[in-house]
Amino acid sequence: MFKKIKRNLKIFLLFGYQSLKTTGQSRQAIFIFTLGKILRFIFLFGIIFLVFSKTKIIAGWSLKQVVILYLTFNFIDTFSQLLYREVYRFRPQVISGNLDLILVKPYHPFLRVLVGGVDFLDLLLLVPYFFLLLFFIFQEKISFFSFFLYLTLVINGLIISTAFHIFVLALGLLTTEVDNAIMIYRDILNLGRFPIEIYQQIISFIFTFIIPIGVMITFPVKALFNFLSFNNVVFAFFISFLLLLLSIKFWQIGLKKYQSAGG
Amino acid sequence: MGKYFSVFTLTLKEYFAYRLNFLIWRLRVFIGFLVPFFLWLTVIKEVKNFTGYEKQSIVSYFFFSHLLAYFILGTRTVDIAGQIQNGEIINLLLKPMSFFYYYFFRDLADKILNLLLSFFEVFLFFKIFSISFPSANLQFLPFFFLFLTLGLFLSFYLNLLISFLGFWSAEVWAPRFIFFILISILAGSFFPLDLLPKKLFSLIIITPFPYLFFLPVKMISSPQTLMDKIDIYFLLFMGSFWLVILFFLVQFFWQKGLKSFSFWGR
């Protein structure tokens, strides 16, 4: 059992190392991309201050709280993009047929198609984002329990993100029609940049309880400030567990229905 | 002219070839509309009046912003860099058809389709959520059309310029990414540019970015608040100035690119 974990870890690290080697070949692109991401971050951060320049509260949230929410979003978003970057390359592999050569290898395909392309550019940004986040959190009076709950719910949010990515992979097995499934996940996730309450009731409901973006991002921050009801905490863990199971099942169905390319 | 019309219809057909993809694309565009719209709606609820904007004008701004955003900024010229890489561009160059007209009509199909669909989607949305439908401000209509045309061409030329990078480098997606970010910040798709403090605003007004998109939208939604601050003829002048500059840049880099590229990759 332990041997297996060790082996999988070794393979994972090897993939990451090779991914790093490949990215390292285009230094110009690295610089430009990182620059662009920093610009976007600063800009949207600035919008928050612009919004709060004339008001102290929006939808019940204060400036500090919205800032922490935004930084939490950034952390979760960057972390999952960094880890699951390979999912963005899945469709070309299906179309070219190279996926077949991955499926016949004696390791779980997820090691390759899900986490096989760790994006180290994002890792560069993740560290400052993380420290920035901690900086703002510790400016507030937070109890240890709230902080612990917050961390657990952030991890929970990452589990939901994993489930989404697996869904996208499974979709890629079932149809080659859709070339932007992962992007729609990103767009929906973007709704979580600001507190989910700003959206009209129905939309807010849908994106909390059905496509749980709200659970991923708003809930942890609410827990940090003791706004989160016990029921919602339970729901948060339940939905992530459920979605993960469903996504894996969906992937298995996808494998059976997979028709492969060419031949 | 007939051949360009077929370019037009062919582009439309391509969209419908993948219906699931098409639906998801529309969903994405619509979701992109929700974030700034609701953010500012919520803000207005608290503040009632934000530097001259009230509920009416904010709704109006984002309604027209959504309609016109893709119409002006959307483009198929992103395909160009790829076509340079894999040599497909050779086929286009050898056909008895102007390269520029070809892409212009491709873009036109793209934009018109988007405009109609966006209108339909937002209309439904407003109806469902009982938001009062904003009315177009017809006072400055001729100026609206002027700025709209300006914006369309500025966008077309800027997009072409970025694509032409493909003549010299295999990695155009990085500059295009930055371009996209700059546009979303500076063009006014996330918030009305005149919300910015005066100094910043006067700096931005000298760059080409507000003329892409912010100005046409402003002209049709709530021009009065802008007119009180700035002379409209100055704005027209700046916009045209950039148009001329970009026009010559495009011609220059197109010629240079054709001469220097070596069909590598194919």
Place this chain on the structure above:
Amino acid sequence: MIVVKNLTKIYKAYRKSGNLIKDIFFRKYEDILALDKISFEISKNELVGFIGPNGAGKTTTLKILSGILYPTSGKVSVLGFSPFEKKEAFLKQTSFVMGQRNQLIWDLPAIDTFLLNKEIYELDEEKFKKNLQKLTAIFSAEKLIQKPVKMLSLGERMKMEFIAALLHQPKIVFLDESTIGLDIFSQEAIRNFIKDYQKEFKATIILTSHYLEDVKRLAKRLIIINKGKILYDGSLTTILQKFSSVKYVSLILEKEIKKEVLFKIGKPIAYQFPKVVFRIQKKDLPQVVAYINDQIPYLDLAIEDEKIEEVIKNIFENHKD
């Protein structure tokens, strides 16, 4: 080793009617019968060639045997495993090489992919080094493995693919159109490679190819498949016995012969003095040879089998109906 019984595979594809509206809202799906209850068995150390026209079902068969595709019905057993389950023990003993597809990492040198495979297949350092050396030596590719894959020619890339695929000494090797698009030298090199590999490691090799040359040189056993059905399963030599009723007799004439005398044998398919070629039914061969020896002064006489390509082409033509 490999047992296939009544294997069937049905694909779903949707039919485009050409009408824009219909294609958006009222799509029709149709079932494509790729494999129709095929059965065969392959034992250890066999080299089997699958031939058939495009869409015959060759690649589908290989993909099911390797575990990529899920069989619609029927029984498939490879090394005692059910391939689709893709159990680790199964995958470690098999390998797949597809023509014009890569398992090699594009931007890096092949050696990096080899090192990756070493980890994936859990080869110990010594074994890895030994196999790598052996395989690279056969191709004389010691320098090639250090070059980034994207800079290699197609032939060089396929050689690297083969090395990557065989590092772990698989017991079963699937080769799908692995020589397609290669120049004759590379094709030759790869054929020799496959032959040597099998001899040394006693592996079972199943290959598909459009090039009859591949099959002729390598396979002792041939499975001819068309439209999802197996038309023939047997050795290369028996196929001639079974399906060919024709022999080619070619003569180099010593001197000009009167037409009537020559044409008594039959109408030649080629006649350019001094060479003449006849197409003779097998059953007539003894008489013809006797007649030639008796009546026709020749410098050389040769009797050849019908070309395999012709035989197979005829099999397909007859199966069309």
